[in-house]
Amino acid sequence: MPETRRFPQPIPYGWYFVGYCDELTPCDVRPLHYFGRDLVLFRNAEGRAGMLDAHCPHLGAHLGHGGKIDGDLIRCAFHGWAYDTDGWCRDVPYASSMPPACRREPVIHSYPLTEANGVIWAWYHPHNIAPLFDVEVYPQFTDPSWATQTRFEWRVAINPQEVAENAVDAAHFQFVHGSPAPPEGHGVYEGHIRRTGTDGIAEVQLADGSTQQIKTAVRSVANGAGQKITMLQGVTRVWLMVLITPIETDDAELRFAFTHPQTEAGSPEAAAFAQACDRIAGETGVIADIPIWNHKIHRERPLLCESEEQIVKFRRWFEQFYVHDANRREAAPE
Numbered sequence: 025m026p027e028t029r030r031f032p033q034p035i036p037y038g039w040y041f042v043g044y045c046d047e048l049t050p051c052d053v054r055p056l057h058y059f060g061r062d063l064v065l066f067r068n069a070e071g072r073a074g075m076l077d078a079h080c081p082h083l084g085a086h087l088g089h090g091g092k093i094d095g096d097l098i099r100c101a102f103h104g105w106a107y108d109t110d111g112w113c114r115d116v117p118y119a120s121s122m123p124p125a126c127r128r129e130p131v132i133h134s135y136p137l138t139e140a141n142g143v144i145w146a147w148y149h150p151h152n153i154a155p156l157f158d159v160e161v162y163p164q165f166t167d168p169s170w171a172t173q174t175r176f177e178w179r180v181a182i183n184p185q186e187v188a189e190n191a192v193d194a195a196h197f198q199f200v201h202g203s204p205a206p207p208e209g210h211g212v213y214e215g216h217i218r219r220t221g222t223d224g225i226a227e228v229q230l231a232d233g234s235t236q237q238i239k240t241a242v243r244s245v246a247n248g249a250g251q252k253i254t255m256l257q258g259v260t261r262v263w264l265m266v267l268i269t270p271i272e273t274d275d276a277e278l279r280f281a282f283t284h285p286q287t288e289a290g291s292p293e294a295a296a297f298a299q300a301c302d303r304i305a306g307e308t309g310v311i312a313d314i315p316i317w318n319h320k321i322h323r324e325r326p327l328l329c330e331s332e333e334q335i336v337k338f339r340r341w342f343e344q345f346y347v348h349d350a351n352r353r354e355a356a357p358e
Contacts, residue, residue: 031183031321037149037346038249039145040251042063042065042269044144044281060272066109081113096108104116111134113131135148142166157247160247165265176301182275184276194207194208200312207223209222210222218244218245243255249345251267261285262304280304282301
């Protein structure tokens with residue numbers, strides 16, 4: 025992948041959102057473009073999800089445009105070749121025998137998938153190597169005693185590193201999000217896991233229209249470059265999945281998925297949760313970040329104050345997810 029002027033880094037490897045489990049029903053076929061690649065995501069008639077490189081190795085048709093599910097296979101619209109979720113060609117309907125490669129190995133690259141937390145996670149690595157760590161499971165997001173997820177989505181000209189760096193950039197909370205003072209932050213790095221937290225003060229509007237300053241706490245766990253879970257404590261306690269999926273090196277889809285313990289409709293607790301979602305995902309939350317992200321550049325050697333040492337630690341940790349010869353991709357099987 026050629027470097028861009030704004031962001032010189034390649035797409036980092038890791039587990040990434042490619043769909044919500046409840047939105048991909050049996051026999052669904054979806055064309056996608058993530059990681060600089062054309063892809064097809066589908067769920068076969070047996071309920072198993074698969075994601076493959078999009079183009080049929082026969083004569084190049086895109087399986088996501090016109091491809092149909094046939095039992096446990098996806099069948100190409102061009103000549104009817106059929107593939108399973110692991111990329112093996114299982115049927116060429118007009119041929120007495122399939123090409124030797126079809127009998128020897130998968131002929132389309134398949135992406136490891138895991139369904140957890142209500143999300144379909146795909147493992148991306150520029151050299152197509154197997155997963156180096158697992159998806160972290162958080163039962164709160166699918167437990168029936170917790171609320172159905174509240175979801176938001178944006179398209180942003182950004183990369184995963186710049187979004188994740190917000191968690192350790194304490195000073196921006198004052199100037200971008202209106203915090204009375206920069207929250208006190210801390211970070212712990214354990215291999216591919218990053219644990220961060222901030223404590224601060226927020227001014228919130230109460231149901232009677234008055235405002236009150238309250239103590240806030242944010243605790244986050246990042247599992248590689250693509251999975252992040254955050255617990256936010258303020259008027260209420262909210263759990264949030266931050267789901268960023270790179271499209272290209274400087275283009276991404278960003279999603280927020282919230283949950284909380286079940287509350288009675290119309291109750292003060294339900295109103296507090298709705299207000300928390302609006303505050304985090306609304307005009308004073310991520311929407312305030314997006315114009316900055318859309319126009320900023322990555323400074324490899326930024327001028328930093330002594331209090332911003334967490335940014336340096338974060339960048340050293342995040343560097344492990346880059347493969348800097350990512351222009352070279354393993355050859356597809358012939």
